[in-house]
Amino acid sequence: MSLSRQRITLVTLGVADMAxxxxxxxxxxxVPHGGSQPGVTFYQMNGAVxxxxxxxxxxxxxxxxxxxxxxxxxxxxxxxxxxxxTDAVFQAAVDAGATALKHxxxxxxxxxxxxxxxxxxxxxxxxxxxxxxxxxxxxxxxPPA
Amino acid sequence: MSLSRQRITLVTLGVADMAxxxxxxxxxxxVPHGGSQPGVTFYQMNGAVxxxxxxxxxxxxxxxxxxxxxxxxxxxxxxxxxxxxTDAVFQAAVDAGATALKHxxxxxxxxxxxxxxxxxxxxxxxxxxxxxxxxxxxxxxxPPA
Numbered sequence: 058m059s060l061s062r063q064r065i066t067l068v069t070l071g072v073a074d075m076a077x078x079x080x081x082x083x084x085x086x087x088v089p090h091g092g093s094q095p096g097v098t099f100y101q102m103n104g105a106v107x108x109x110x111x112x113x114x115x116x117x118x119x120x121x122x123x124x125x126x127x128x129x130x131x132x133x134x135x136x137x138x139x140x141x142x143t144d145a146v147f148q149a150a151v152d153a154g155a156t157a158l159k160h161x162x163x164x165x166x167x168x169x170x171x172x173x174x175x176x177x178x179x180x181x182x183x184x185x186x187x188x189x190x191x192x193x194x195x196x197x198x199x200p201p202a
Numbered sequence: 203m204s205l206s207r208q209r210i211t212l213v214t215l216g217v218a219d220m221a222x223x224x225x226x227x228x229x230x231x232x233v234p235h236g237g238s239q240p241g242v243t244f245y246q247m248n249g250a251v252x253x254x255x256x257x258x259x260x261x262x263x264x265x266x267x268x269x270x271x272x273x274x275x276x277x278x279x280x281x282x283x284x285x286x287x288t289d290a291v292f293q294a295a296v297d298a299g300a301t302a303l304k305h306x307x308x309x310x311x312x313x314x315x316x317x318x319x320x321x322x323x324x325x326x327x328x329x330x331x332x333x334x335x336x337x338x339x340x341x342x343x344x345p346p347a
Contacts, residue, residue, distance in 0.1 A: 060282065060283060060287075060336065060339075060340035061248075061339070061340055062230065062231040062232055062280075062291070063232055063233070063245055063246060063247050063248075063252070064247055064248055064280055064340045064341075065213060065247060065250070065252065065278050065279065065280060066279050066280055066281035066329075066336070066340070066342050067277075067278075067279035067281065067327075067342070068210060068213065068276065068277075068278060068279075069276065069277040069278075069279065069327070070275065070276055071274075071275035071276070071277075085207065086207040087207055087208055088208070090344050090347065091346070091347025092344060092345070092346075092347040099344060100208055101208060101343065101344050102208050102209055102210060103206075103208075103209055103249050103250070103341075104248050104249055104337070104339075104341025104342060104343065105210070105248070105250070105341065105342055106342055106344060107208070107210065112275060115275065115277060116274075118277075118304075118309075118315075118317070118327075119274075119277070119303045119304060119317045119325060119327075120303045120304030120317060121303060124274060125274075126272075126273075126274035126275035127271070127272015127273055127274050127275060128271075128272055128273075128275045128276070129216075129261075129264075129269060129270075129271035129272050130215065130216035130257060130260065130271035130272060130273045130322070130323075130324070131213065131214065131215055131216070131273070131276040131324065132212075132213075132214040132216075132260060132264070133210050133212075133213060133214075134210065134211050134212035134213075134214065135207075135209055135210060135211055136211035136212065137205065138205060142205075146207070158264045158265045158266060159263075159264060159265030164263075170263075172263070172264045172265060177275070178275075179275070179276065180264060182212075182214070182263075182264075184211075189211075191205065191211070192249070194205075194206070194249075195205035195206055195209045195211070196209075196248075196249030196250065197211050197212070197249060197250055197251055198246065198249065199235050199237060199244060199246050199251060200237070201236070201237075202235065202236025202237040
């Protein structure tokens, strides 16, 4: 079998405290998959999966159990249908325990964007991009150049 | 408009050297979107986008220009159709300049998995998971629990 190289199947976030991380994601509105196990929680997305996994377990799985894993240099963006939805999604995350890094505002490239950090420091951008229309299911196919 | 909460539209990787990062991803087989701009490179995936963006620009965009952003606690997994493909995809990444963290091997949960770091330290897992069949386009819908 040979699949396209341009795929991410699973995004795993290392978390220091699974209960705290789940409270955040589920407080923000995510619903875990029934196949989640002790030590790992899965959330189905559009054709891919978000996972929460213990930070030490993740380092060990990477073959470097004593590594101190860092956050911040990866941003996960969730684009919304309009600015009001961006505001509401951002506020829902803050209400669930996120730390606002930058509240949504008009940005130089013509969109509307804010950033927050989840309880482990993982960074999310919540944004409206008028140049990138979303499909009905929320997926994104870039317009022709 | 109100879309499912369980979505990632865009995964942005902060990079210290865009030319080096592009050499790696394109050497690994990714094809940039024609709408990429100086300072940002986009790669279309299945309904979502991978972006490379300057590390300093990303910190500034997050509203904390002087932050030192870290890597490692997010793992991006690309699941393959079989172990031979996992080996080939892993080796192609190493050949393109990735640092092997753990070569693919049989793992306790019944799959076959390896990890590498890209030139900026972003971590990818290349894996076969016999319990999670992929769709023909490489997307993943978790089986019922």
